Amino acid sequence: MSRLTPDQVLATPAGELAALQSEALFQLKNDAADLLSVARAIVEHIDRALELKYADRAHALRLAAGKDTGIVHFDDGHVRVTADLPKRVEWDQRRLAEVVRRIANGGEDPAEYVEISYRVSETKFNAWPESLKSAFAPARTLKTGKPGFRLALMKE
Structure with a gap:
């Protein structure tokens, strides 16, 4: 061809x-x-x-x-x-956590001021004992991405 x-x-x-x-x-x-x-x-x-x-x-x-x-x-x-x-703002995560703790310790709800999200490393999750995994599993949703295919020409 x-x-x-x-x-x-x-x-x-x-x-x-x-x-x-x-x-x-x-x-x-x-x-x-x-x-x-x-x-x-x-x-x-x-x-x-x-x-x-x-x-x-x-x-x-x-x-x-x-x-x-x-x-x-x-x-x-x-x-x-x-x-x-474009404006690209980055926040120091450690300092933000300190501010959130101070707000919470002051009796206010930090969620009124900051957006908080949590992530768990998939590698760490897979290494955990089942007892710990089972506590986190209901919060975990697995989604797949776009399928990909790699082609390699093999020698004859």
Whole structure:
């Protein structure tokens, strides 16, 4: 079978692709992974160029608006540029736990001020004795992700 172009692959129903020999599917998957890798590298390279071109202008507009982060808009010729510098706040978990304890010790409900979530490492859970697991099991729900398949061409 000759190699299919990306357009041909997309035009071929998945059922027909599934009927192909495993070697052909292996090649299609590898070709797609190569295209994806190249496309990601191109996007990253262009994003670096856009940052070099527009970061100072966007920064100046944010300063003029009295903000450090967020979205600003400006025109460059016939192109409308939307520059977004998202805010990413991180909280020190140990210090937050101390504040939550002080709030609780003061007689108030910490849930009125902070969102609290719990996680259990699956590795640790599996290593626990059954007596401990049984206490936690009702709070545990197992969900599956998207199935994945890796293909490796074996030597003949």
